[in-house]
Amino acid sequence: MSQFRLGFSASDVIKNDTKIWGNLDTIKKWLVQEPIPKLLDEQILIFLTAAGHDVQTAKNIIMSHYHLKRTHPDVFDGRTLDEKMRRNLKAVVTANLPVYHNDSVIFFWKFVEGSVDHYDTKCTLSLLTMNADVSVFNGPVKSAIFLVDGNGMTFKHLMKMKLDLLRTISEYIQSGFPMRLAGIHLINSSSTVKALFKMLSPFIKPEMAGLIHFH
Known part of the structure; x- marks a missing residue:
């Protein structure tokens, strides 16, 4: 997933769920120290959902996802x-x-x-x-x-x-x-x-x- 505007808003999905907002904020702070592109809130929410809203599992998915993107750009970026x-x-x-x-x-x-x-x-x-x-x-x-x-x-x-x-x-x-x-x-x-x-x-x-x- 590249840095672009997705077809939904994280705020519309999360609404007032403070736990999910807290998990999202935790991952945003963690990402600052990792060799991963800056992600939209919506992108982080996608990985959190895939992880069943478990923060550590979401981190593992993100790390694996972007490791593969870095090591196989011909697959992930070659979409012509x-x-x-x-x-x-x-x-x-x-x-x-x-x-x-x-x-x-x-x-x-x-x-x-x-x-x-x-x-x-x-x-x-x-x-x-x-x-x-x-x-x-x-x-x-x-x-x-x-x-x-x-x-x-x-x-x-x-x-x-x-x-x-x-x-x-x-x-x-x-x-x-x-x-x-x-x-x-x-x-x-x-x-x-x-x-x-x-x-x-x-x-x-x-x-x-x-x-x-x-x-």
């Missing part, structure tokens, strides 16, 4: 809809569903069958960060569910995936995401999907493994 991204959009279908489930936004992902030549892991990760930022633009979101359709995913996709970017995706979703991860549901899961999660398994925290469901 260039030819490479346009090609990738022919290989990956992604959308935020218009309905929530138990206060969770639902991210839908699907690989397009026969379009593996257009697939690019870095572009896909950039799309994920854009989806996340769009989701919280008009207000904090408590949690997120990923709904992934395994149809269309092939071993050719796996061969094009870069291990360092898979590690980045895992770290972003588990530690630096502006929403709490509520679950990952894989429908039409195949041997290819299971092979992907075997590749990801070294990067998945034990407490997160129970949130992954194959259907």
